[in-house]
Amino acid sequence: MQAAPIRELINRLPSSQIRDVSEIGLGMPGLIPLWFGESDEPTPDFIKQAAIDSLGRNETFYVSNNGVPPLREEIVRYMRRIYDIPMEVDRITVTASGMHAIILTMQALVDPGDNVVVVGPVWPNLRETVHIMGGEARDLYLTEEHGRWQLDVQALCDLCDDRTKAIFVNSPGNPTGWMMKAEEQKEILEFCRKRGIWILCDDVYARIVYDRHHAPSFIEIAEPDDLVIAINSFSKSWSMTGWRLGWITAPAALEEILAKLNEFNIAAPTTFVQHAGVVALRDGDPYVEDLVQRLHRRRDLVCQRLSSFRRVRLAVPDAAFYAFVAVEGVENSYDFAVEILKKTKVGLAPGSAFGPSGEGYLRLCFASSDDSLRTALDRMEPILDAG
Amino acid sequence: MQAAPIRELINRLPSSQIRDVSEIGLGMPGLIPLWFGESDEPTPDFIKQAAIDSLGRNETFYVSNNGVPPLREEIVRYMRRIYDIPMEVDRITVTASGMHAIILTMQALVDPGDNVVVVGPVWPNLRETVHIMGGEARDLYLTEEHGRWQLDVQALCDLCDDRTKAIFVNSPGNPTGWMMKAEEQKEILEFCRKRGIWILCDDVYARIVYDRHHAPSFIEIAEPDDLVIAINSFSKSWSMTGWRLGWITAPAALEEILAKLNEFNIAAPTTFVQHAGVVALRDGDPYVEDLVQRLHRRRDLVCQRLSSFRRVRLAVPDAAFYAFVAVEGVENSYDFAVEILKKTKVGLAPGSAFGPSGEGYLRLCFASSDDSLRTALDRMEPILDAG
Structure with a gap:
């Protein structure tokens, strides 16, 4: 052909x-x-029921591009409640997932030849959205020091030039579980204000944190018209990966532009999924808190066992639901993940999937049952604890 | 700010x-x-029930980027049944609406400076997907002659140059209801084969036709590896506008590329919406046939009344669910649509929304109840039948 x-x-x-x-x-x-970034728990019943109720009300028609008003209003209440900040509906656009929020944002910002500076190692998809728009993704890698992931803010700023349209930060981070400090956010915000550079903060793990209520977000320290676009998702905190629902918080000046981009990409997310999202936010806090408790226990279970293995080095994550472990002697993490899979039937993500600085690492998602995790660790012990 | x-x-x-x-x-x-392109009927119960059943089976997780296997397989059966052609699963990618299928396709084909030649007047959104990717949309307008919309195939081919990546044809067409002839499709396919130009055929109204079973599609005359991408949607024929579900039929060589583009745009459409799509295609033929019968009656009702109005000229549509009418003395169709709205409380779409050749026209969607349509026509009669 x-x-x-x-x-x-x-x-x-x-x-x-x-x-x-x-x-x-x-x-x-x-x-x-x-290997995947999702919990093994199905979506809780009260959210599924909300979708069923919405179907019963025949909410099966086209709706406004920025999202149905009840969901935009509920998101405003949620953002005020979690972050204790002023927030109005004109700053909120509903999207068909966090992923979708990112591609819409890149469509708005990136001309061919522009670049986006990215804090890595990071979930790889975001880099490809820059490439689709003809842009360049520039990586500034965290470094692992004394069991902590560290960001060099100055080096991050130094990577920016006249074609830099945005700095992309996923904190809490996938795959590292690293959490950016509020002081670092202030420094970066000051720099971006001076230079007219957007901050894209991917906050999808904001609630999956183990030592506080929520992770610090740029949205907390920014003025409403600062060049900050915060990306959020129902996938992780409400176990709604298959639903494809997220939202953007942006300056109100972008409301019309984001409506058009939604219109020309998908019109709007599925109508009754949006109505279920209202209930997830309104009634979901107890679910999220229970989920984080379960994940906390699993983090400790997994990290204690992994740390005891002779070949493993591990920075215990403050947030998100991944253990990102360096394995001694591993030069090709893809081949090693395949080896683990074939020998133990445990599926892990190779670190090289998250950029070159992830080479030598493996990512384990611990959002699974305690039993599954124990069995997986038992199976891997002979390989990871070899002398 | x-x-x-x-x-x-x-x-x-x-x-x-x-x-x-x-x-x-x-x-x-x-x-x-x-004014909108949607039926006033909610989605039929058997499809809503299929979504509810899927939620009951906890189908709330991430799925494959090209779509869940049962839906891809059901689409293959549907395409074989409707068009009587060979078809395999590797040619099918599920998308989050026809709109979404179009933006993915433009991402795959259009570099800055490339162009797409478009048969108009046409639904305006598709043109904007070309612009988002930095391309140019070139219009070849149908002409209305003796109550029929006519395409000049030679003029269409003459608009193509070295930067033309695709010819976009929406047949049956929104807003005109024009239907491309199979002979015209053959001519264009031959031309595109010689020149290596893609044909993007938007077939979302393929089943809404009044004088035959389905509209002719490029997909019927093309070889499996011809440069033809057919776009389809559940919105119109199954009254699922708010569900956001569609599909692409493409050469198998694009399977991996479309999987990646889905991954980097939305991962995949909502999981339980896809499972409802299986049931829509499997059990939906009687619904579609009944819907088309109702629409046929409404087309006749609306077109007979409109044709009797002194200021109106109208090509009776062979397909789709729009009356696209020229109104004598109207120079600004947007202002006139606003005037009609304010004086009669009937909402119509201005023809200028569909490109400059739509100026002077109004689009009326007749997918509403007979009573609503009669009342609307009664209200508009004093304006449209003025001497």
């Missing part, structure tokens, strides 16, 4: 190494999959 | 004139809204 004439940039998009490993394990009996 | 540094291309995106008119009518008591 003739070669399909596709954009060279698109032909070059890498496939996800996490998906690649997981496909090797597809249908493997006895598999314990800890 | 400081000006938000947004891409100039994005700042220039027009707002939808249809949305603009509809906002004037928001909350108007007694309003009959015929």
